[in-house]
Amino acid sequence: MPLDTRALSELIAQDDFISRHNGPSSTDNAIMLDTIGEPSVEALLDHTIPADIRLQQPLALKTPFSERDTLRYLKEIARRNQVHKSYIGMGYYGTTLPPVIARNVLENPGWYTAYTPYQPEISQGRPEALLNFQQVIIDLTGMPLANASLLDEATAAAEAMALCARGNKKAKQCNAFFAAADLFPQTLDVLRTRARYLGFTLIVDSTDQLDRYDVFGALFAYPGESGEVVELEELINAAHRQGAMACVAADLLSLALLEAPGERGADVVLGSAQRFGVPMGFGGPHAAFLAVTDSLKRAMPGRVIGVSRDAHGQPALRMAMQTREQHIRREKATSNICTAQALLANIASFYAVYHGAEGIAEIANRVYRLAHMLGHGVASHGVLLRHSRYFDTLTLDGLDVDSIRPRAEKAQINLRYRADGGVGISIDETTSGPDIRLLFDVLLGEGHGLSIAVLDQQVRQQVALPDSELRKTPYLTQQVFQRYRSETEMLRYLKRLENKDLSLAHAMIPLGSCTMKLNATSEMLPISWPEFAHIHPFAPSSQVEGYYQLIDELSCALLEITGYDALSMQPNSGAQGEYAGLLAIRRFQQAQGEGQRDICLIPSSAHGTNPASAAMAQLKVVVVECDDQGNVDLDDLRTKAEQHACHLSAIMITYPSTHGVFEANVREACDIVHRCGGQVYIDGANMNAQVGVCRPGDYGGDVSHLNLHKTFCIPHGGGGPGMGPIGVKAHLAPWLPNHPVTPINGVDERSLAVSAAAFGSASILPISWAYITMMGGEGLRKATEQALINANYIAERLKQHYPVLYRGSGGHVGHECIIDIRPLKAASGISEEDIAKRLMDYGFHAPTMSFPVAGTLMIEPTESEALVELDRFCDAMLAIHAEIKRIESGEWPADDNPLINAPHTQRDLASDWQHPYSRELACFPTEATRIAKFWPSVNRVDNVFGDRHLVCSCAPIEAYRDA
Incomplete structure (x- = not known):
């Protein structure tokens, strides 16, 4: 290795997170661009994204931080949050997550990177x-x-x-x-x-x-x-x-x-x-x-x-x-x-x-006894209990709040100070005897003379709840809630279940429209920090300055990325963001005296959530047709927008389109709707193809939701959590969601909440903040470019055997491509579902099936997949095509072949083999599967049987005993 001759000022700690996030190397990209037929990334962008919407300058974001510096800076932000003992309640309570679950589920990519x-x-x-x-x-x-x-x-x-x-x-x-x-x-x-x-x-x-x-x-x-x-x-x-x-x-x-x-x-x-x-x-x-x-x-x-x-x-x-x-x-x-x-x-x-019925009962009893001790103690000093029947929450009247508040603040205790003068206190799993003693000091002042031991003896002899209200029916009697008491057994149970699920820890998950990209470890670490994890959503603002700083910095970055003027973090899913965005439009129009506007134009290719969200917002859906190339039919759009001009509320556009292309006339489509008095909602589901290269707020959008669990690296968690914040232009800002407990500055008080907490699922926001901080504007643009390269590479490798259904005017796809299986099905009887199941034998999760077009597969590789993994997937798809040809030729029967019988399990491997193809071909079709095999847990599942014989609960102990 040659001697490092850099100047001392250059010898600073570096880690190139951008190249860790993006899978392919520069050499890989050269190979892929050659396959695509483009001389450079810039040429690919020129032939993929309409020139009239392209960003002309880089995003004005901070220079990328290293992973180490990001975590250090985020720790400084976290320290601005003060973790006080919370008795606020109102639906949020302290609890103890067993470490075996924290380490092996919450902090385990085998659990948090899987898909629905x-x-x-x-x-x-x-x-x-x-x-x-x-x-x-x-x-x-x-x-x-x-x-x-x-x-x-x-x-x-x-x-x-x-x-x-x-x-x-x-x-x-x-x-x-x-x-x-x-x-x-x-x-x-x-x-x-x-x-x-x-x-x-x-x-x-x-x-x-x-x-x-x-x-x-x-x-x-x-x-x-x-x-x-x-x-x-x-x-x-x-x-x-x-x-x-x-x-x-x-x-x-x-x-x-x-x-x-x-x-x-x-x-x-x-x-x-x-x-x-x-x-x-x-x-x-x-x-x-x-x-x-x-x-x-x-x-x-x-x-x-x-x-x-x-x-x-x-x-x-x-x-x-x-x-x-x-x-x-x-x-x-x-x-x-x-x-x-x-x-x-x-x-x-x-x-x-982990706890079982007896453990949960013990926790509930302890919570109740501590609440009863508190109530009994303060009542003995003349404090009024508003209710005699309670479980964990007391409302106390007759207290001097002005004296209590400073004592509580000094003791780092949060109580609920009610508007009616009462004081609310909610006991939880983390409350202890010493905590009750400290509460007496805060509520009654020192010298109250109450003894925890004496109170405990007293409340054991009396129950504030009538017998008629007490539970008598047993619960959690099933074997699963009785077996796993030791940590060893619990650990093995968690691992057994984890091993049954394919996640990003095993292979790429090439789901069109779902963007299963890297969820980096450094992005995930902070969600377990106490300064983020143990904060009550209604804690005083002085205790959550770190959260406010993080939310403000993330909001500013997202506004720069999207071109909008204001943002709400309240929606805690993408569909919730759609709903909140449409409500912002409706509230704005009603405030303008245009409450009659109730028509929502939605292209026929739109995500299913779009028309469902529109219906929930009491909008009437009018479908806009698409042309033969899958683009929004501008003539049909113009006709319907003008026909409904007096009642037109909005259009919902997904961009790039749900068909996976950058439609050349998106700006004109927005102009048509604006000229008819409507607003433009641009669905942010495909924002992963836009970051750093174009902004919806620039080319006509009035509002967009952002899927932080897609574009901005919050993991899918096996079906959630998600976050769907919305960005809006300035005229819609007053009509973003407000909150009754945590009012939002600049939002009209008539604008009501759409979610329980003011900032949605705030504890996962550090993930997206860290991603943007470590990527910077340059890195985010590179990620978008890489997503486009990867998708177009797959489209080119597969096109000779699987027709690519839609391409943009420049001949390229966006960040995803739709391949047409219908010709293969017509010739062989093999469906897109058969291909999806056979891909499991090759070690892959299937692409999105039959959306947005029946009989197709929609593939999105994301920027995080390396060339070797892209090739492994393409090789698998080409090998499956060769298998289909053997069915077409009659070499394998239409009712007994590797695709119809897929997936194959270890049970098949050990069975009496009667098929016209070999065990090895069934279970180990590639060298990669022979080196590292992911086994499906069960054979193909009978969906119809499951719906006709609906069973949605665990078997009781008797069933296990009978078995």
Whole structure:
């Protein structure tokens, strides 16, 4: 190695994160550009992206930081957050995540880099964990069916309201929904938002007034935000007497002590699983839950894991009832939900597996006893308890708040200071006896003379909850919740499930429209730091200056990247961002006296969430056709925009298009809509092809959502979390989402919330912040260029055997390409699904199937995949094509060949082999699979059987015993 002769000033620590993020080297790029037929990257851009939208100057972002400097700087930001002991409650509580789950799930790329389990044969681990989650919810709520998580408790309440409208015939004559005044304020705000645009009348009142109203549904809090445990059965009966459905927002931990709402006759039960081991994280991400009666199962929103069988009749798990999903039903969808909170639901389910029924009961009892000790102690000093029936939350009256507040601040304690003068205190899993003693000092002053030991003896002899409200039904009796008590057993269980799922730790996941790129370790590390993880979302602003700095810096960077003027971090999924963006448009137009504008133009190629979101915003969808090249038909757009000019609210455009090309006339399309008085919504799902080369705010966009879990490196988490912040032009800024507890500066007070927390799932924002900080403007542009090179390279390598359906005017695709399988199917009978399943034998997750065109595969390699992996994928696709030709020629029967029988499992390898092809070809078709084989856990899953025989819960112990 030659001697380093650089000047001393140049000898600084460097790590080239950009080249670590982008897979191919400069040599690789030269090879790929030669295959594409372009002399340079710049030439590729010239022939791919319309000149009239190209950025003429680099992004004005900071110079890239090294990984080490990024983490050091972020640590300085984190230290500006003060981690005080929080007793604020309001749906967010301190909890303890067992380290074995933290290290092996939350911080494990085998769990957080997997995709939604749409391909069940290589996704049996997460569905098992999610099935466990559903069982936890089913048992604790006493309901027969639960989904596999929603975004947060407030939006789950909104979904429950809409579910009641769909499921109750009374809603056809009555449009009013009752919400108990004792619900959390953020829940009420999101309900108001959703009701306003679904055409419902939302009635908020105390529960004793329910009989005054005629409603199709009612939502009760159990316990309420003030802590009161209501007589639930009386309220449910009151709702049922007038033909209304009864919904219950329940605290999951309290249901270990309180009678299950399902036992009291509830139709819908919802809430948050946050306190089952998931850190508060300044508001998220947290898995919400929704449980329903059997009659509502096919109208229930969200994903459901069900038990089916594979080709050999063995049990297999899958996502059930997928025909309900928004991408299929479009504007007729029951919801626009696209992202769940799978990773957090997994964590909550493992928390239940780790503790079991007895452990959860112990935690719930301890929380209740400590709350009871606190209440008993302060009551003995003349403090008034607003309610005599409570679980973990006390509302105290008669205290001198002016004296308490400075004592609490000195003790680094956060209490809830209510507008009505009361003081709220919520006890949680992390609370201890010494904490109660300190609370006495804060509330009563020193010298109160209370003894924790004496109080403990006293409260053991008395119970503040009546026996009629206490739980008597056993729960979590299934074997999975009883077996894994030692860390050794728990570790092995987690590893067994992890090994069943293909993730980015195994291979590229070439999903068109989903952007499964690198989620770098240095980006992921900070989410576990206490300064980010253990902050209550409603903590005083003086304690969260670090979060505000991070959010401000990230917002400024995203605005520079997109060309917009203002941004909201509140939407906690891409679909939620679509909804929030459309509401900003509607609020703006209503403020301008143009509330009649209710038409939304949507191209026929649009994402399924687009029409579903438009319908939720009470917009009427008018479809704009596409031409033979897959572009928006400008003549049809012009005709329909002018036809509906007086009522035109917006157009929703995906760019590059859902067909994977940069449409040359996007600026003209935006101008057409603007001339007719409409606003332009540009879907940010494909922003990965634009960063640093063009900006939606420059070529006509008024609003866009950004999928931080796609373009900006937040991992998919096996089906969530996601983040969908929206950028808007200045005229829409006042109409971004506000928040009832944490008001947003510059936003109109009439603009209500769309999510439970003001900044959505804030604890995962450090991931995107770190990505942008380490890439800088130059690196972000290089990432976009690399994504375009990789996609075009795959298109060129495959085009002779798989026709590329759409190309731009310059002959190239964008960051993804659609290959047409229909000619192959016509000749051989082999479908895109058969190819998808056969790819598993080659060690790959399938591309996106039949979207946006039936009978196709949409491939997106991302910038993070190296040339060797791109070639491995292309080689696999070409080998599969050769296999199809052997079927066409008659060498292999149409009903017995490697594609029809794919995927092949270890069970097949050991079976009595009767097929006309070899075991080796079936299971080890390439040298790569012989070196490192990822085995599908089950054979092809029978989807129809799973839907016809819907089973969405774990088997009881008896089933294991019988087996």
